[in-house]
Amino acid sequence: MLTLTCPYCGATVEETELAPGGEAHLKRFGPGASDADFESYMFSRKNPKGVHFERWRHAYGCGKWFLAARCTATLEVFGTYPAQTTEPPADLVAKIKEKRPTWEGYE
């Protein structure tokens, strides 16, 4: 069972206190978007073995959504940050690159 730190209330909490929300930083495509763009937004996911950016909600706590960078293979958590951003913070990206030199980076 994972432990993650909620960046809003600062609590390090167990997975049972959280609700998962899938891949983070999806760009929404609405009316007028091409079939390909809409398909990629709605259905295509990176699903990497390695560094993954994902959404979690502190559902049984403060209720806030936050984002986490986590290795799907080793379950190492590189950091968590508020959901109100379209890309991961630069310092977090730098930290992951240092820990995982072969990581191709965020997009």
Added chain:
Amino acid sequence: MSTRLSKGGRLIDRTQPLAFTFNGKPMRGYAGDTLASALLGGGKSLLGRSFKYHRPRGLVASGAEEPNVLVGLGRNARFEPDQRATTTELFAGLEASSQNHWPSLEFDVGEVNNLLYKFFPAGFYYKTFMKPRWAWKHIFEPIVRQAAGLGETPKEADADRYEQAYAYCDVLVAGGGVAGLAAALKAGRAGKRVILCEMTAHWGGRAPVDGGTIEGLAPEDWVKTTLQALEAMDNVTIMTRTMVAGLHDHGYVICYERVADHTPGDGRPRHRLWRIRAGLTEVATGAIERPLAFAGNDIPGVMLAGAVRDYLVNWAVSPGDRVVVVTNNDDAYRTALAVLDAGLTVPAIIDARPKAGGALVQAVKTRGVPVLEGRGVARVLGHKAVKGVEICAQAGEGGAIQTIACDAVAMSGGWSPVVHLWSHSGGKLNWDAAAVMFRPDATRPPTGDAGQPLARCLGAANGLLTLDAIAAEAGLTAQVEAEAPIVPVWTMPAGASDALKFKSFLDYQNDVKVSDVQLAAREGYESVEHTKRYTTLGMASDQGKLSNINGLAILSDTLGQSIPATGTTTFRPPYTPISFGAITGEARGEIFQPLRKTPMHGWHEARGVHWEPVGLWRRPYTYPKAGESHRDSVNREIVNTRSNVGLLDASTLGKIVVKGPDAGRFLDMMYTNMMSTLPVGKCRYGLMCNDNGFLMDDGVVVRLSEDSWLCHTTSGGADRIHAHMEDWLQCEWWDWKVYTANLTEQYAQVAVVGPKARKLLEKLGGMDVSKEALPFMTYREGTLGGFPARVFRISFSGELSYEIAVPANMGLAFWEALNAAGEELGVMPYGTEALHVMRAEKGFIMIGDETDGTVIPQDLGLGWAISKKKADYLGKRAQERKAMVDPNRWLLVGLETLDGSVLPDGVYAPAEGHNANGQRNTQGRVTSTYYSPMLKKGIAMGLVKNGPARMGEVIDFIGDKGAVIKARIVDPVFYDKEGAKADV
């Protein structure tokens, strides 16, 4: 024959005899016995029947790895099947029974399978039950079901109680042997918070039996001293009878404490499941001895060498007077010495190694025991008990050189570190060819949330099999006899004939033999994981503790590859089975899950209501009167509501307030229709889709004020919809100024429904509820009968209807006031079934009936509730996809059977032709179906391919047993088509 010796037994207290029964017969043991030692000491060596061949079986091991002797314990509400005798502590009055035989343990008809072994090879069930096709269901499956399984399933609810506990520590030590005790002491002295768990009731692991000295002390004395030091430390918690069952993600450890298995009925919880978050888990779980694969290695009396000396030293139980030792290593010679020390005979030691020569070998030779080098066991003689062994050359094919009479065989194929916990969360192993074992690779540990190691293996679990090596790792000194190297022996003899391999067992519990693994390899099973599933090797409740390494070695050998190339199967928690009681803990009966109750719950209950579960809520289904059937009471409630007035407890309806400068804009995105233009004081029915276009919820939205809206959701949907709103607000439109609050439980809500509804409210008084003051689809706030109330003119029944919300704490009083005032009007409460029938009579959809996650609003004739003006809303882009505008989609229609009967729920209408799987094509299905007491016939709604264009057409539905039911496609509004009754 096995027996209790007159002296010795370090764990038993001969002053405390304990009476127990086995298969109903009275027996005696001593305090400190396990059930296994007491049975063996009582002369019982035939203790069970094997799973597949019903072969006679006895004890092989002395601990958690025992595969054979699983028994039923207790009776009635305290009966439990499949309990290992070796890990069951004896207590006075224990009742045990053997399993998997008929009519008796001694004479078992199922043993015919043993004679037919050639018909039950690996994967026989994949090969045997294929044809004819019909035979599986009618012949094979009933027989297999009858034969399958070992123990009986308990028939009564468990009378015991269980609990769960939480703990945190810096260091969790699994295992109370020398390595574990030393690690706990070290961590404790360093000031760490330590939890030390030992699976059995005793400390010290193998050391007190195996001998040597630690820090100049006998192992038993060193253990005592160390324990005293640990007990004196406030930062160290020590627990016996507590197995570390699994090491999970981020250092989450599950421990299984058998609190009161040995003291049943003393009031304590029987088991306790610990959920521990540990910084580092020190895995000091020891090693397990491997059997040798020779013919007849499963006959009662053939045991692991370590187990033989455990029974002798710990419990003064001898498995036989003449014990032949067969080995490929020096450690087994300790067993020979223990046998000799007990005054019994070792006729010979059969050592598969060409040369045997360590200090222990010398000690045995000195005592006059012949050591036969380069020899193996060709076969064990005997059936229900060992009578002797045939000796052969280990290098040969099994030709007997001599026969030795004996009544027990102690075997040792070497020791395998218990790396289960290490492996549970991804710790890797290396094959150590010299030591003949998989051992943990300290450079590739399981890792935690910061990439740090989660575990470390110590002692025998780290591949250190001798006391001096274990002590040295812990920074201690120890003396013990030096041992000569082990030589790997996977089959005995090396070139064993097929006849011998058919009786050389690898997995005792699942009856998997050397021949089965070799057959699997010949049939193309190269992966160890596939071979495991095909042969069932390691798939029994012991999870292959004795068999896995031997099995994969034989697989590697047959495939002509190295053992590391084959690899191991995956170790999965729990280490040994844990009780469902412990997993459930206190969550049973009333507190299995929380129950949500409306303020009027008690009122309903007092009137004998029949409940319907709706999420965690309980809602009244109907209120039957004495002697009235549910169907009759539902019909009465409907007729009364439609002719007088009915009351519905609608408190479970979700109530979410959305407020703020951008609330209108936000709701325009959440709903398919336009909510920003809704005038203050008005109500509008809204549809909510996910961004994939599918309808997920519906409900009436009310404009409370300039900047706030009240969104009603379906019962049970409030939390989900509130979370959905928050998701979009927090993650997509976080700069929009909107606040949401789920007020579902803050308000009680009552639907006052029927032609006399207005009269009833006028009797309460306090608010003008006339059509002019409060027209259909409007809302007012005020007081009714002295209660502060929000009154909504909305209708889910097609009748004149008011839904009234009052503060939750006034809900019951308001409900009672309505009942009292309505008495002379014929008021009656009605339940959810009446609600369903009335909404179906009106053709109103129900989320979850007409929708199933693949239905869009357009399918349900709700195009009128989809704004054409809005540039965007959740689901709009998705609903433009080709499949969503296909003219052949299944669309909502009404359905009427030709004979007025009620259509069965969920039935399908077949269409011409068949699909790719040979099934009939379909063209529609029934989504809601009821008897309408107003129309006195069955009414239904359904989704039918291009349905609305086919009005009047009669189509077939297929009911039970293929019955054809003819139904006509009609308008889904069955009652009051003009809608005249609601808007009055």
